[in-house]
Amino acid sequence: MTTATIESAHTHRDDVGSKIGMWLFLFTELILFGGLFIVYAVYRFKFPEQFQLAAKELDTLVGTVNTIILLTSSLTVAMSITAIQQGKKHLSMMLVGMTIIFAIVFLVNKYFEWSHKISVGIYPQSPELLNKPPGEILYFGLYYVMTGLHALHVIIGMVILLFNLVFIAKGKINQQSYVKLEAGGLYWHLVDIIWIFLFPLFYLIN
Amino acid sequence: MSQHEEQHTQHSVSYGKYILIWLGLLAFTGITVTLAGINLGRWVILTSLVIASIKSTLVLNIFMHLKFEDKIFRIFVLVAVATLAIFISLTFFDYAFY
Numbered sequence: 069m070t071t072a073t074i075e076s077a078h079t080h081r082d083d084v085g086s087k088i089g090m091w092l093f094l095f096t097e098l099i100l101f102g103g104l105f106i107v108y109a110v111y112r113f114k115f116p117e118q119f120q121l122a123a124k125e126l127d128t129l130v131g132t133v134n135t136i137i138l139l140t141s142s143l144t145v146a147m148s149i150t151a152i153q154q155g156k157k158h159l160s161m162m163l164v165g166m167t168i169i170f171a172i173v174f175l176v177n178k179y180f181e182w183s184h185k186i187s188v189g190i191y192p193q194s195p196e197l198l199n200k201p202p203g204e205i206l207y208f209g210l211y212y213v214m215t216g217l218h219a220l221h222v223i224i225g226m227v228i229l230l231f232n233l234v235f236i237a238k239g240k241i242n243q244q245s246y247v248k249l250e251a252g253g254l255y256w257h258l259v260d261i262i263w264i265f266l267f268p269l270f271y272l273i274n
Numbered sequence: 275m276s277q278h279e280e281q282h283t284q285h286s287v288s289y290g291k292y293i294l295i296w297l298g299l300l301a302f303t304g305i306t307v308t309l310a311g312i313n314l315g316r317w318v319i320l321t322s323l324v325i326a327s328i329k330s331t332l333v334l335n336i337f338m339h340l341k342f343e344d345k346i347f348r349i350f351v352l353v354a355v356a357t358l359a360i361f362i363s364l365t366f367f368d369y370a371f372y
Binding site for chain 1 (some may be wrong): 279286288289290295296299300303306307310318319320321323324325326329333334336337338339343344346347351352354356357358361362365366369370
């Protein structure tokens, strides 16, 4: 490689800057979910017993399985970066592909969980739910909004990873330039961290 | 030239280390589920939030490479988390003592 190509690579690229940009975006996501966590905290403080009662409706096993799925998907996307750093294109693609499959499994679980709730009459504005005490209505309202917004992020993350997969295949992401994959990974880990907090707050109230 | 080289040295984390962190995260998940099964009363919120924070720190430091990035990244994250913590604690001044 000649020095000319190295220098031109430097004039057009700023990986640290790209990553700082991604982190700044993640902070806006933190504030978005943070606002909802504040609402949750205040209502749980006001209606502790009703939150506890409402949480009994959720299946801890489903929540635990989904936690394990997301943690594992974070592992595979992290490993895909190491793979591309070592120039192992196909391994990297396989790991990103696995992450996308884990995301789909997570969403399928979520779908069955939600449809079960809806089939027993618990959904926003349902007559069944409106007959419950205010704390339980708030719990399920927050449950649908927060896990729903999280699921939306899982879908967006999947699309981002899909783009990354195509970029790796086309060689646009390679051993020398993989900041796009790092940014996609950062987004995916944020989705994981949000779930790390959602899980105990909704599923693990005695 | 040395500056250029410095920019190119990217930290690469081994698969083994990632798997170790993943096992740690699974272990903490197991602990938090087990603790929720035991009746800890009002302590359950505290313990589960502490465990969630430990898990997040592992994800941030290793999976998100915060430990290996420039110092500025850690400062940024600290400021963002502190801001959220201030929001939450100030809200409770309104609700806990009215």
